[in-house]
Amino acid sequence: MNFQNTPEFAQQLDDQDSLKHLRDEFIIPQHRGKDAIYLCGNSLGLQPKAAADSIAAQMQNWASKGVEGWFDGGDPWLAYQQQLKGTLGGLLGAGEKEITIMNSLTVNLHLLMVSFYQPNNKRYKILMEAGAFPSDQYAIESQVRFHGFEPDDAIIEIFPREGEYTLRTEDIIKTINDNASELALVLFAGINYYTGQFFDMPAITKAAHAVGVYAGFDLAHAAGNVPLQLHNWDVDFACWCSYKYMNSGPGGISGIFVHEKHFGNNKLNRFAGWWGNNKATQFKMAKGFDPEPGADGWQVSTAPILLMAAHKAALGVFGKSAGIDRLREKSLLLTPYLEFLINGINERKGGELFRIITPAEASARGCQLSIICKQNGKAMFNYLSEHGVIGDWREPDVIRLSPVPLYNTFMDVYRTGKLLSEAADQLF
Template structure:
């Protein structure tokens, strides 16, 4: 498509957008009674308008039913997570048995690492992306120390080369081969939080399995953002938070994926809890842990009903929108338009003030563009916020802008670029 840097062209794209009415399903924050141009869904998604009523219904269940709410009412709490599993499975390309909403992201990562990081004297290394989100780094370091190993020896980081900001697929595959005899586990982010690079998860999984390693992914920046086929890709495990692209609210509930290949593997250790016990016999209160079939067997504590309700409200919108095939098509177009407009800003300024470090190839990026401001980056970011354009800032000089296809428009993207140009002319 040939883009144009005009508001009328942006409006024409919005007029053709079959998802345009989903914008009305969300609350947009405002600043001094002016709606904010919200491009920060990579950090925290917007609140669905249906959420207040959904929570109120659960509060009424608690009010009227008390403890009987676990078994009575329209959606008894005992089985409520199964409705969420139904909605969640298509979002990540899994069966309902393979997914389970529970806990928070890093808690789930630890639970899964206990099962899938099984170091031996010869196979003890974990391969990961350099500059992964700190939670992943800290979790992996602590798991390695838990086994009495040294993170400096056990962690293999794949880094960008030759002054690049992103990691080439060839370097990832090469690192897997170089460590093929000592590799126990591969853990990558599906999308790197800083650069927005989308990794080829299918190829990484295949290469990892060929050398005998388990392969898992932190999908915090990928779930609800890009199309996932976790089951078909044969990914061993994954986990994600739901408050970014999936709009489940600050600190919202997390979820896990465990491939069905591992459901009956007695050699996988796990931390057990009552809610992961076989459901049909759970209330017999017997000793000797017998896990529920599937990902539910990794549960520890009982269902978090209100956080689950918040997740459910958003997942209903994904179902209504047709899940990721439809959303991804719009997302690619939004980021492509933003990519074009930032280049237009540079051209108008006569300098490359803004360097996009997210891959230009649409198959290597999600909804986020990460932009290096060559000078006065923080001042420019603060001025954008003052002018009601809200992305987010990463030191020392990166602005992240994330147009989300469920609620952002092409007009949002065009207006953001206009403001960026005006702010730049003022400050540079």
């Protein structure tokens, strides 16, 4: 598309947007009496208007039924999560039996590594991207130590080439092959939180399997952002949070994916809990863990119904979007429009004031653009904040902005570009 840096052009795109009604499903933060420009869905998604009612309904069930709420009424808690799996499976490209909703992301990462990281004296190393989110780094470090290895030896981090900011798929595959005899696990993000790079998950998975290694992914920045096909890509396991692009509330419920090919693998370790026991025998309260078939068998603790109620409301909005592919179509206009406006500032100023370190290829990124400010970065970020743009600052010099197709408009993007241009004139 031939973008234009005018409000009329942005408004025309908004008028033509077949998904514009979805914005009305969310509560937009206010700035000086007007809607803020919220470009921070990469950190915390907006609150769906339906969330309060969804939670209130379960509060009422608790009030009126007490413990019988687990079994009684039109929304019994014992099977509550099953009604969420259809929409969630569509977002992830997974069968309903391959996913379950539970815990928080890092807890789930640990539980999955219990199953899929089983090192021995020969194969004990984990390959991950350098600069992964600290929670992933800490989880992997602690798992390695738990098994008696030293992180400096057992963790292989792959860095971008000199002068580059993102990883090349061929370098990831080469590193897998170069360390094939020692690898026990390949564990990457789906999208790197800092650069916004969307990794080639099918290629990474295929390369890992070719050397006899499991492949797992942290989808915190990918789930609800980009189309995924976890089953067809043959991914072994994955986990995610629901509070970023899935808009399910701060600290919202997480989930896991386990490929169905592993359901009958009795060699996989797992930490067991009553909630993951086979539902047919669960209330016999007998010794001897008998896992529920599918990913539900990895559950440990009782379902947090109030968190799931918020998640249900958020997934309901996705259900009105006609699918992740439709949202992706809009995203493939929103994010490039922001890129166009930023590049236009550089051209007007006759130099690279802003460097976008997120890949330019649409297939290698989602909503997010990570922007290095060559000078006065924090002042630039503060200028945006003071004028109603809610983004994200990462030391030492990066602003992250994420136009989310569920609730952001092209006018949001245009106004952000205009403010960046104004700030550039004042601060450079």
